[in-house]
Amino acid sequence: MRDFIQQMQEAGLADEIDRPVDLRFEAAKMAAGTDRILLMKDPDGRKSVMNLTASRPALAAALGSDEKGLVKRLAGAAYNGRLKMMGHLPMREVDLAELPIMTFFPRDGGPYITAGIVFSRSGDVENASIHRMMVTGADRVAARLVEGRHTDVMHREALARGERLPVAVVIGAHPAVTFASCTRVPEGKELAFAAELMGGELPVHECGNGVLVPEAEIVLEGYIGAERTEEGPFVDITGTYDFQRIQPVIEFTGMWTADDPIYHSILPGGNEHRLLMGVPYEPRIYAAVAGVTSVRNVVLTTGGCGYLHAVVQIRKNTQGDGKNAIMAAFAAHTSLKHVVVVDEDIDPFSIEDVEYAIATRVRGDRDLMVITGVRGSSLDPCREGDGTNVKIGVDATMVMGEEEKFVRAGWDA
The missing domain is CATH 2.30.110.10 (Electron Transport, Fmn-binding Protein; Chain A)
Known part of the structure; x- marks a missing residue:
């Protein structure tokens, strides 16, 4: 030390x-x-x-x-x-x-x-x-x-x-x-x-x-x-x-x-x-998501107490990959409460970049997964008396075939 x-x-x-x-x-x-x-x-x-x-x-x-x-x-x-x-x-x-x-x-x-x-x-x-x-x-x-x-x-x-x-x-x-x-x-x-x-x-x-x-x-x-x-x-x-x-x-x-x-x-x-609580779970989530799509990175955010919120960065191969990644993340770390899945052009370490993806790429009727009555973290003050909670997944990725609508302006070719 x-x-x-x-x-x-x-x-x-x-x-x-x-x-x-x-x-x-x-x-x-x-x-x-x-x-x-x-x-x-x-x-x-x-x-x-x-x-x-x-x-x-x-x-x-x-x-x-x-x-x-x-x-x-x-x-x-x-x-x-x-x-x-x-x-x-x-x-x-x-x-x-x-x-x-x-x-x-x-x-x-x-x-x-x-x-x-x-x-x-x-x-x-x-x-x-x-x-x-x-x-x-x-x-x-x-x-x-x-x-x-x-x-x-x-x-x-x-x-x-x-x-x-x-x-x-x-x-x-x-x-x-x-x-x-x-x-x-x-x-x-x-x-x-x-x-x-x-x-x-x-x-x-x-x-x-x-x-x-x-x-x-x-x-x-x-x-x-x-x-x-x-x-x-x-x-x-x-x-x-x-x-x-x-x-x-x-x-x-x-x-x-x-x-x-x-x-x-x-x-x-x-x-x-x-x-120390969260980072050890990141490779578990990474490996699980790798089983359903091309994963690039995983971050358990400190704002999410290092344990309850994950940002998963992927490269989509099919239109359903975002939601498959959400389900894989929840299965790999059962204490997760909220998961946001983003594209390769979004920096998962930047909360501002992640919020930008949510603001410009999410339609609530299409891109939210709400799962009720599932096991949650014992550390979450919102949990029910029986230990269950509500988990939410947010697919903040671009719609495949419509990527041109989401190109971000910049000076790189």
Whole structure:
């Protein structure tokens, strides 16, 4: 992560704050006002970084790509990177008060770890995913484990065997590792995917509980047992408060830190949160749309919370391709709420260009698809009590055979 931060400083995309920043609200307010990387210190001199990948250029650079070619590259992933085994990490006593853990909003349930990657191991299978973790003690956090996701399944299986699930929480890894942990990959392939993104090989260390972790600023070793406690409220990607739940407790048994560690924190509901939630779904949508027409690009917009709105750019081969692309996108990402399909001459990264396509190429009686009573995102405040919602697809493409009516004036031949 330090190498990446230096790279972004050299590219002029990072700012170093030269005064102490309060961990309660102030750091969050500063991060909310910019997409630039912020390096800061709290009044005790502890270092933090926010907005590490809060812009598409920064995220693309972290993944070794350019912005417009990123989705196509990710869609071709083979998940075949190699792991290079290093030594064990020497652990010491845990005290979470040593870390500059932030409180972001007035109704937060408490200080939250938001960029902690939870590595968990069951037999030969290792999983990695990000879970929000509310600090409840010097060596304890309440972790939001989404029901049915891999960590939750592994935890339930461990309890059924009468065991605790061994975990290690990594903070301050290279952004490619963070991104890999946010991506739906074949079972146990998160580290291999991270290695692939980083050039083919990734050094890893084994913790005392058998969990493998990549190089990072901070590693917390521990277990998830049967203990549960209150977690929340917490601000999610929509910028609204998620409600309080009863969630599993992670008890940490060991702690390792780099010298003068840099703590990574993600602003809840900020652009880094939204990009890490949404961009991993873009190659899934890309691959699905490629099955029905010629796809050029896919963008999950930050204005759509990085999760609920997609813009799909295609080259039409038949007149029905726009609507087929809409149906493929909804099938690939069931949390999508609205999809806009555009032609090759529309820049899917430009909301103004997309709006132009809607304004000049859409007839409501012909180009809208309204689908009721379907599963929606649990994060959408508009969802019904049974979890269903209404999805809308907008075919903002030109009518085939009438392209001459839509030619945009310009100076290129």
